[in-house]
Amino acid sequence: MQGETPLGRLQKVPGHIKILSLRSDFCLADGPPMLLNHPEMSFDSLGEKTATLWRIAGSKILALQKAYESKGATPVFTVGGLYQPQGWTEWTQGFQFGCQILQFDATGDENFLEIGRRNTLERMAPHLTHFGVHDHGFNNVSTYGNLRRLMLEGRISRDERELQLYELALKVSGAVQAVRWSETSDGDGYIYSFNGPHSLFCDTIRSLRSLAIAHRLGQRLLDENDEAISLLDRLLEHARSTARYNVYYGEGRDYYDTPGRVAHESIFNVNDGTFRCPSTQQGYSPFTTWTRGLAWILTGYAEQLEFLAICSDAELVEAGGRGENEQAMRRAAIAAAEFYIENTPTDGIPYWDTGAPGLVHLGDYLSRPAEVDNPHEPVDSSAAAIAAQGFLRLGNYLQRDEPKRSARYIDAGLTILHRLLEPPYLSHDSNHQGLLLHALYHRPRGWDHIPEGKAVPQGESCLWGDYHLMEVALLADRLNKGEIYPTFFGG
Numbered sequence: 001m002q003g004e005t006p007l008g009r010l011q012k013v014p015g016h017i018k019i020l021s022l023r024s025d026f027c028l029a030d031g032p033p034m035l036l037n038h039p040e041m042s043f044d045s046l047g048e049k050t051a052t053l054w055r056i057a058g059s060k061i062l063a064l065q066k067a068y069e070s071k072g073a074t075p076v077f078t079v080g081g082l083y084q085p086q087g088w089t090e091w092t093q094g095f096q097f098g099c100q101i102l103q104f105d106a107t108g109d110e111n112f113l114e115i116g117r118r119n120t121l122e123r124m125a126p127h128l129t130h131f132g133v134h135d136h137g138f139n140n141v142s143t144y145g146n147l148r149r150l151m152l153e154g155r156i157s158r159d160e161r162e163l164q165l166y167e168l169a170l171k172v173s174g175a176v177q178a179v180r181w182s183e184t185s186d187g188d189g190y191i192y193s194f195n196g197p198h199s200l201f202c203d204t205i206r207s208l209r210s211l212a213i214a215h216r217l218g219q220r221l222l223d224e225n226d227e228a229i230s231l232l233d234r235l236l237e238h239a240r241s242t243a244r245y246n247v248y249y250g251e252g253r254d255y256y257d258t259p260g261r262v263a264h265e266s267i268f269n270v271n272d273g274t275f276r277c278p279s280t281q282q283g284y285s286p287f288t289t290w291t292r293g294l295a296w297i298l299t300g301y302a303e304q305l306e307f308l309a310i311c312s313d314a315e316l317v318e319a320g321g322r323g324e325n326e327q328a329m330r331r332a333a334i335a336a337a338e339f340y341i342e343n344t345p346t347d348g349i350p351y352w353d354t355g356a357p358g359l360v361h362l363g364d365y366l367s368r369p370a371e372v373d374n375p376h377e378p379v380d381s382s383a384a385a386i387a388a389q390g391f392l393r394l395g396n397y398l399q400r401d402e403p404k405r406s407a408r409y410i411d412a413g414l415t416i417l418h419r420l421l422e423p424p425y426l427s428h429d430s431n432h433q434g435l436l437l438h439a440l441y442h443r444p445r446g447w448d449h450i451p452e453g454k455a456v457p458q459g460e461s462c463l464w465g466d467y468h469l470m471e472v473a474l475l476a477d478r479l480n481k482g483e484i485y486p487t488f489f490g491g
Contacts, residue, residue: 034341034348034415041414043480049421050473054106056428057435057470061099064433065115068096077441077462079449081432086447089194094127094139095467101146102470105155106477113156117147121165128172134193136177137207141488142467144169145213149490167217174214175221177207178234185273186244188237193265195281200266202246202293204238205300209488211235212307216489232311236319239304241266243332245275247297257287260339261354264293282442288355289343292383292440294336299390301333305397306487333394337409340387345370348388348416349425352380352440358456372424372438375455378448381425382439382465388416389472392479417472427461434461436469 064083068075073085074093100116103109120143127139148166150156182197183189191208193201211231221229245266250259263278263286283290308316308326316322344350349370351359358376359365370379391413399406420426420436427437439462441447448457478486 034344034346034412041411041418043414043476046414046417046421046473046476047480049418050106050477053421053426053435053469053473054103056426057099057103057466058107058109058112059430060427060433060435060466061103061112064096065100065119067433075433075463077439077447077449078432078434078460080451081429081434081460083433083461083463089130089133089135090127091133091135091138092463094124094142095463097124098142098146099463099467099470101143101150102467102474105146105150106470106474116143120144120147124169128169129176131176131179132194134177134180134191134201134204135207136173137204137209138464140170140173141209141213144173145209145488145490148213149486149488152490153484153486170210170213171217171219172214174210174212174231175219177210178221178229178231181234182268182270183273184241184268184275188241188244189234189273190238190241191234195265197270198268198276199279200241200245200268201281202242202262202264203296205242206296206303208235208238208300208304209307211238212304213489230319232315233319235304236316236325239301240320240325240328242297243301243328246278246293247332247335249331249335258339260335260337260342261289262294262297262336262339264290282444284353284356284444288353289339290353291340291344291350291380292352292386294340294350294354295383295386295390298333298336298340299386299393301329301336302390302393302397303488305329305333306393307489309397310489333390334405337391337394337412341408341412347419348412349379349381349384349419349438350387351377352383352443353377369419372458373454378440378443378456378458379438380440381420381436382462382468384416385420385436385465385468385472388413388420389468389475391416392472392475396479396485413472414476417476420469421473432461435466436461439465 064075073087074090075083075096076086076092077084097116097119100112104113124143144166151158151163177191180191181189182192190200191204193199212235215231219231221231223229246263248254248257248261250257264280264283267276267279269276278286280286280290313322343354345366345368347369356377361376362374372379391409395406395409425437427434438458439460440457441462449460450457451459475486
């Protein structure tokens with residue numbers, strides 16, 4: 001970037017006052033494929049683009065609300081521009097209503113607050129006690145969590161009874177999420193996925209937000225014989241397990257592999273907790289990187305580093321201390337960030353899997369922008385939207401003791417966000433219910449719509465893509481205006 005750097009505008013996370021000197025051993029690579037340090041890439045230059053986003057998003061949110069107001073199902077992804085339900089865990093309902101709350105946050109239009117608050121109170125309760133899923137951080141933090149954050153920030157009137165309701169919901173959500181627990185042979189454990197006790201998903205790193213908020217509110221999980229289980233302990237154990245088994249560092253167990261690669265799923269022997277092998281559900285193979293999983297790792301750890309910074313040393317002692325936990329999170333986040341930069345086209349939009357078999361037919365695809373209209377492999381804009389937030393948060397976190405790396409990651413986040421807020425990714429079509437185009441859901445299962453005359457999916461949206469584009473745009477707006485830095489734990 002030239003001229004005034006956006007680094008001077010970044011707001012410190014509340015309580016972010018102790019940063020240990022735990023520098024990563026991952027070097028900054030020369031000549032990254034992503035084109036960083038563009039003069040036009042700044043927070044200031046995003047203003048017009050985010051204003052366009054909020055204008056477009058408002059009408060699409062209202063149209064989707066009208067289309068689904070009387071339906072019991074939840075919209076998940078679009079087919080031919082129309083959102084379709086799937087009826088499987090309803091894991092995107094929080095994103096639907098969360099978009100309404102974020103629209104209010106960005107614009108101040110209380111109509112969206114009223115809709116989002118009503119939908120949360122009337123329709124989200126079943127998600128609080130859903131013991132069968134690993135996605136409480138998606139559904140409940142995007143709704144109850146955002147409403148609580150807005151109240152703590154003073155963006156909406158403080159009502160103690162209403163605040164207590166949001167906090168009670170988040171306490172329940174955090175404890176319920178922590179029940180899905182498997183122990184590992186190394187003394188840690190993990191929140192297991194809906195596949196069963198053997199399955200650790202990289203996605204779940206972002207559901208730790210439910211445990212974090214519940215812990216801050218004083219909640220514990222009470223088990224048989226009144227055994228009190230610390231939600232902070234389970235959060236940190238899951239974070240360490242994910243960093244140890246789902247993220248690769250090119251040494252030890254994975255000496256043969258590429259540093260920063262991410263496995264979607266890790267499989268364990270449930271009889272003794274030993275690690276057995278990597279796996280995947282939505283990626284191409286266990287030995288390639290599904291890029292949305294990579295993005296979940298990047299953003300999930302960046303957020304947890306922000307949370308760890310407000311935890312006291314005393315409460316971290318029994319969970320291994322600040323140093324060990326911060327180092328594990330930080331190393332995983334940086335490894336994922338560097339891998340993303342090195343394995344993504346120049347505009348920061350990734351293809352759906354870094355090892356997808358059709359990429360070989362695209363030639364030197366990393367030396368040019370991603371091509372949504374190619375006959376070999378689809379891109380996944382939803383992965384880009386998630387990763388953009390991770391880069392901005394991680395860059396903010398690292399600016400004090402690793403300024404060079406910090407600037408690199410902020411540039412990466414801006415590069416991605418600038419591109420997503422332009423055609424062909426931002427949908428200006430009022431007849432298309434989606435906001436972010438060229439998102440992908442589940443390539444191996446064939447759930448993504450392939451338009452007539454095309455060979456691979458393209459042109460469609462998903463609710464997590466729309467939500468995360470709005471979430472990172474809100475973050476960028478706040479940073480640009482010097483407003484309160486938004487964190488999932490709020491206030």
